[in-house]
Amino acid sequence: MARDLTVTEVRLTPILVSDPPLLNTQGVHQPYTPRLVVEVVTADGTTGLGETYGDTTYLELARPLADRLVGRRVSDLNALFTDADEVAVDASRVSGQADVGGLRGVRTADKLRLSVLSALEVACLDALGRSLGLPVHALLGGKVRDAVEYSAYLFYKWAEHPRDVAAEKDDWGAALDPAGVVEQARTFKERYGFTSFKLKGGVFPPDEEVAAVRALADAFPGHPLRLDPNGAWSVETALKVAGELGDVLEYLEDPVLGTPAMAEVAARSRGAARSASDEGGGGRRTGVPLATNMCVTTFAEIEEAFTRGAVQVVLSDHHYWGGLRNTQHLAAVCRTFGVGVSMHSNTHLGISLAAMTHVAATVPNLHHACDSHYPWQSEDVLTERLAFEHGAVRVPDAPGLGVELDRDRLAALHRRWLADDGRLRDRDDAAAMRIADPDWVAPAVPRW
Numbered sequence: 001m002a003r004d005l006t007v008t009e010v011r012l013t014p015i016l017v018s019d020p021p022l023l024n025t026q027g028v029h030q031p032y033t034p035r036l037v038v039e040v041v042t043a044d045g046t047t048g049l050g051e052t053y054g055d056t057t058y059l060e061l062a063r064p065l066a067d068r069l070v071g072r073r074v075s076d077l078n079a080l081f082t083d084a085d086e087v088a089v090d091a092s093r094v095s096g097q098a099d100v101g102g103l104r105g106v107r108t109a110d111k112l113r114l115s116v117l118s119a120l121e122v123a124c125l126d127a128l129g130r131s132l133g134l135p136v137h138a139l140l141g142g143k144v145r146d147a148v149e150y151s152a153y154l155f156y157k158w159a160e161h162p163r164d165v166a167a168e169k170d171d172w173g174a175a176l177d178p179a180g181v182v183e184q185a186r187t188f189k190e191r192y193g194f195t196s197f198k199l200k201g202g203v204f205p206p207d208e209e210v211a212a213v214r215a216l217a218d219a220f221p222g223h224p225l226r227l228d229p230n231g232a233w234s235v236e237t238a239l240k241v242a243g244e245l246g247d248v249l250e251y252l253e254d255p256v257l258g259t260p261a262m263a264e265v266a267a268r269s270r271g272a273a274r275s276a277s278d279e280g281g282g283g284r285r286t287g288v289p290l291a292t293n294m295c296v297t298t299f300a301e302i303e304e305a306f307t308r309g310a311v312q313v314v315l316s317d318h319h320y321w322g323g324l325r326n327t328q329h330l331a332a333v334c335r336t337f338g339v340g341v342s343m344h345s346n347t348h349l350g351i352s353l354a355a356m357t358h359v360a361a362t363v364p365n366l367h368h369a370c371d372s373h374y375p376w377q378s379e380d381v382l383t384e385r386l387a388f389e390h391g392a393v394r395v396p397d398a399p400g401l402g403v404e405l406d407r408d409r410l411a412a413l414h415r416r417w418l419a420d421d422g423r424l425r426d427r428d429d430a431a432a433m434r435i436a437d438p439d440w441v442a443p444a445v446p447r448w
Helices: 055-065 077-082 111-131 180-194 206-219 233-247 259-278 299-307 324-337 350-360 405-417 427-437
Strands: 007-018 030-043 046-053 147-149 152-155 196-201 225-228 249-253 290-291 313-316 338-344 392-394
Touching: 007 055, 007 111, 007 405, 030 055, 030 405, 046 055, 046 147, 046 350, 055 111, 077 259, 111 324, 111 350, 147 206, 147 350, 152 180, 152 392, 180 196, 196 206, 206 233, 206 299, 206 427, 225 299, 233 249, 233 259, 259 299, 313 324, 324 338, 324 350
Parallel strands: 152 196, 196 225, 225 249, 249 290, 290 313, 313 338
Antiparallel strands: 007 030, 030 046, 147 392
C-alpha cells in the first residue's frame, strides 16, 4: 500500500542552547545561542527533522514558509522553493552591511528565506527517507565515502562567561595565548581524534595569531592548519600573514572583506610566491589558497569571485545555501571551475551535523575536512549524540538522517527560550562583550 506523504503539520520549536565564551573579532559568544528545530509531520504519521538559526529574524519567516508546505508531499520541494519569494521579508530585517562576526554574512531577503527553507528541506528529506526506508544520502544520489572528516575548530576563549551572567560551566578552560591554543588543540585531538585544526582569528593583533599558528605547527607537525580572521585585516596585513605562514597553512579563510579585496590578496600572494620560487627561495608558486564563507554565499556571487581568482576554496553551509540539494549544486559548480569545496560551520546541534554528514558523503570533490562547532555544544536535542572517531563522523545508513529527537530535552530547551526576557533570542557578540567591558564597541574592519 502506498504511504500518504502529504504534510499535515509543521512544528517549529525555538530553543536556547548553552554556548561557551568563544571570542571573535566582534566580541564573544553569549551564554546561550538561539536555534530553531523543525518537525515536518506527514499523513502517515512520519516525522522528519530539520534545524537552522533561531534568531527572531528567522522565526518571523519560518511560520509563513512552513504554512506553504502543509498540503504538499514531502517530495514536492521544488515548488516550495520556487514560490517562497512570495513570502514578504520585513525591510528592517535586511541589512546592507557585512556581518564580520561569522554569523550570517550580508543579509538579504533571499538569504533569510534560504536559511529557513534549508531546515524545511532537510526535514522533508528526513521524512521521505524514513517513509521509504532509505538514508538521506541515498535520496541525494548515494554516498561516495563511508565517513566524513571534520576539523577541530579552535577559538580564543575565556575560562567562563562574565560573572553576572548565569551560564553553563565548561571544562575547556581559557585559551588566550599560543600555549592555550595548543593545549586546546591537544584536548580536541585526544577526545575526538582530529587531525586538522582551524583557529578563529581576528581577536588579537596578527603577530600574536601568527605565533599561535606557528605553535600549532610545531606541536602537530604535518597536520593541516587554517586561520580565519573573519575579514578583520587589511590587504597589506593579509599579505604579510600569508607570507609568514605560507609554509604551514592549508588555506587562509576570509582574511579581508569582499571579493575585490580577496582577489587582490590572491593575485599579489601568487605573484610574491612566484618571485620567491624563481629566486630560489622556495614557497608555493601559487601563494596561500584563500577560502571563504563570506564573499561567496549565493550563486549570484560566484561569477565575480571565480573569474577574478578571488577564492580557491568555498566553504559551503547548507543553511546559507538553502539545503542539501543546493549544496550539491554548489559543489558541481566549484568542480567545473577547479575551485575546492568544504563546509562552514555555525553553532549547530546534531540534526544539522547529521545533515552536513549526509550531503558531504555525496560530494566527490570534497578534499578538505569540514568545520564543526559540535564539540563545543554540551547540549543537544537528540537521544544520542553523534560521535567523532579519528576526527570523522560515520555516515548513517539508517532511514532518513539516522537520528532521533529527545522530546524531553527539546521541551526543556524551549522552556529556557520562553523564560528569556528577549536578551538572548538574537545572537549579539558585541552585546555579550559589553557585559565584561561596558565601553566595548564592535570594531570597524579592517581592524588591523
